[in-house]
Amino acid sequence: MVIHNEQLSEVSRRWSEENICYHIPDMKFIYKAGALVPQEELAARAAGILEDAGRLKTLSQKTAYEDSESCLYLPFDEGVLRQVREAAAAVKTHTLQYVVVIGIGGSNLGAQAVYDAVAGSMNLLVDRLPKLLFLDTVSDEKMTAVTRTLERHPSRDDFAVVVISKSGTTAETIANTEILWAFLAEHFGDPRSRFVAITDEGSKLWLIAGEKKITRVAIPSPVGGRFSVFSAVGLLPLLLSGIDVEDVLDGARDAVRDSTQDSLDKNTALVSAVLTDVHRRAGRMILNSFLFSPKLESLGKWHRQLVGESLGKDGLGLTPIVSIGSTDLHSQAQLLFGGPDDKFTHLIYSMKGDVNQVPSHPALPGLVPDIQNKSLEQIMKAIVGGVAMTFRDLKRPYVEIDLQGVGPYQLGYYLQWRMIEVMYLARLMGVNAFDQPHVELYKTHTRALLRG
Numbered sequence: 001m002v003i004h005n006e007q008l009s010e011v012s013r014r015w016s017e018e019n020i021c022y023h024i025p026d027m028k029f030i031y032k033a034g035a036l037v038p039q040e041e042l043a044a045r046a047a048g049i050l051e052d053a054g055r056l057k058t059l060s061q062k063t064a065y066e067d068s069e070s071c072l073y074l075p076f077d078e079g080v081l082r083q084v085r086e087a088a089a090a091v092k093t094h095t096l097q098y099v100v101v102i103g104i105g106g107s108n109l110g111a112q113a114v115y116d117a118v119a120g121s122m123n124l125l126v127d128r129l130p131k132l133l134f135l136d137t138v139s140d141e142k143m144t145a146v147t148r149t150l151e152r153h154p155s156r157d158d159f160a161v162v163v164i165s166k167s168g169t170t171a172e173t174i175a176n177t178e179i180l181w182a183f184l185a186e187h188f189g190d191p192r193s194r195f196v197a198i199t200d201e202g203s204k205l206w207l208i209a210g211e212k213k214i215t216r217v218a219i220p221s222p223v224g225g226r227f228s229v230f231s232a233v234g235l236l237p238l239l240l241s242g243i244d245v246e247d248v249l250d251g252a253r254d255a256v257r258d259s260t261q262d263s264l265d266k267n268t269a270l271v272s273a274v275l276t277d278v279h280r281r282a283g284r285m286i287l288n289s290f291l292f293s294p295k296l297e298s299l300g301k302w303h304r305q306l307v308g309e310s311l312g313k314d315g316l317g318l319t320p321i322v323s324i325g326s327t328d329l330h331s332q333a334q335l336l337f338g339g340p341d342d343k344f345t346h347l348i349y350s351m352k353g354d355v356n357q358v359p360s361h362p363a364l365p366g367l368v369p370d371i372q373n374k375s376l377e378q379i380m381k382a383i384v385g386g387v388a389m390t391f392r393d394l395k396r397p398y399v400e401i402d403l404q405g406v407g408p409y410q411l412g413y414y415l416q417w418r419m420i421e422v423m424y425l426a427r428l429m430g431v432n433a434f435d436q437p438h439v440e441l442y443k444t445h446t447r448a449l450l451r452g
Helices: 005-013 039-047 050-060 068-076 078-091 109-119 140-151 171-188 204-211 232-240 245-259 268-281 294-311 329-338 376-394 408-429 439-450
Strands: 021-024 027-030 098-102 131-135 159-164 195-200 215-219 286-291 319-324 343-349 398-402
Touching (some): 027 268, 027 408, 039 268, 050 068, 050 268, 068 245, 068 408, 078 215, 078 232, 098 171, 109 131, 109 232, 131 140, 159 171, 159 232, 171 439, 195 232, 215 232, 232 245, 245 408, 268 408, 286 294, 294 319, 329 376, 343 376, 376 398
Parallel strands (some): 195 215, 286 319, 343 398
Antiparallel strands (some): 027 398
């Protein structure tokens, strides 16, 4: 595409010099002090894909699932939400305490990202019910923990199982399902009424679930696993766990509207994509999501799959890594600040809690100055500020994402914002964001080994 001077001038004109950060409803994207990309370069590169914003906006309004980008319509699809509510009603009971989610990758990570962020990284130790238990790999340790938990309950009404596989033939998912099914049948009798299957309509799992009269929900066919969190894949487990999915979808809808505008002042998903691509071209091939709360770790892992699987093809790609602050500062700070300049870091945080505070008269006085009467959130805010200032001093690129809260709305916004950002990135890189041609390679060898 040829970019004419008048187009570039218009882009630059709409770019306010006074903007230090962009304010999104309940989220801030802060780039200017740390991204190290001149405004003119950013505007020039963005101009080449601004037309994509209009295309994505049009696709988000199509009510038929005909394109890979049709996942943008999911937050607006009342039919999907109605099916999710019907499926939830089929297994929801007054005594439901545990929902076992059997899935892997895109069939699991989105729901876990939202659940862990809302329920907290220590959710198994608190009274919140129902709890989600994720069987996301083949592991004796995980399966044994789940079966021992369920066998302590007197009734099948105390649990439900959600089996998620887009293809319906995912080896890890089906193996876990068979083992858990056999255990539940032995201890509780016929378990069919406690299962829900989420898969492509017409898949082998879909057909078998129909034969056995198991509740089933279809994933819209063009929607890939890593883009499916706003389908039944993510919404059903979250709804069963008591999380307000309407708030999640409200955030996602707002992210679609903001991230498909052709104004750089509002379309921060496009801005973030351009910044990332500029640094990729400069040799910074590692995208570091540094999340400053342990409850956000699953959010980082969800984004890791989204980036890795969407962009890692045709010899191109980024290596996404997940760091948790402040824990990983003590293992990675020296590398980040003194190692090779091959990383672009996103500092992601939300400083909204003030529950725990250091006493005014410490039991161990004099060890660390200036922490008296400070909340843990205030201390973490100072740590994040110190990290940002160090990046700036060393001229190492970074941006900040302040979630402004970690509720369902903010999480829905962030997830959708990231998905659209990756769509823009794929266009900038010239790759297809929606296929994964190399994933089947290891599965082929696995099937051969299982055959003996």
